[in-house]
Amino acid sequence: MNFNNILVEKENGLAKVTINRPKKLNALNKETIEELSAAFEILEEDATVKVVMITGSGEKAFVAGADISEFANFSVSEGGFLAKKGQEMLFDFIENLSKPVIAAVNGFALGGGLELAMACHFRIASENAKMGLPEVSLGVIPGYGGTQRLPQLVGKGKAMELIMTAGMISAEEAKACDLVNHVVTLEELMPFVEKIASRIMRNSMVAISAAIRAINANFEDGVNGYEIEISEFGECFGTEDFKEGTTAFLEKRKANFPGS
């Protein structure tokens, strides 16, 4: 995979996607969004990849937002199209990926950067990370799902405050309001994510995909999440992973999931 703005490495079932525009604090320009979208499409189909993590290059930023220089002169319709296209091709795609996606938030995660982290299945931050949705300070609102996913994670009142003040919160504050799951030092960030990824990979990835679909169903309009859970639960009984998982338990041995 050759890209101009991102790096993709794979090792032991974990794919590491790094946004690599450190001089622009990894801001998401059009090309970077397109490359991320292409990379996630490839990783979704790559059977050797079980877990994906996304981070920013350098020690200062995860992603400092959408690239302001690209949209400063946009019209109403161009603005609407920017948000719609980005949501469809990247942010929603990540949220609905069939394999776990972890954000390793290693610095500023602002605007589209925090929205990218929030589209991931969960987030680990380093102590130096700073997070916020500063869009109203630019005269615009979050457009890559931020007004929807932030209240899902931190509650409506906290989301209202963060968006209205355009303020930044520290990693510890983000943990206190459940925006991130863990805070570790910058040096510990990669090993910590790798450890969680390897813990995930011990389990049935087929069942994990079903769990992602069932959990996401809770946040879809017009969808009854309990019904999706029942149907996904039932489907698990037809998988080889279920046969292996239950047999291994009864035989008091470690499961060796075939992944089908």
Ligand code: COA
């Ligand atoms: N879009 C485009 N360029 C950006 C950017 C963004 N969202 N965020 C940072 N950059 C660029 C800066 O313009 C600067 O480029 P330059 O060296 O060519 O002038 C470079 O990245 C470094 O940023 P700088 O502002 O000098 O770093 P800093 O340490 O002084 O400040 C921030 C860091 C994150 C506080 C500041 O860059 C910032 O406020 N960025 C915008 C955040 C934002 O509003 N995001 C939401 C967008 S919708």
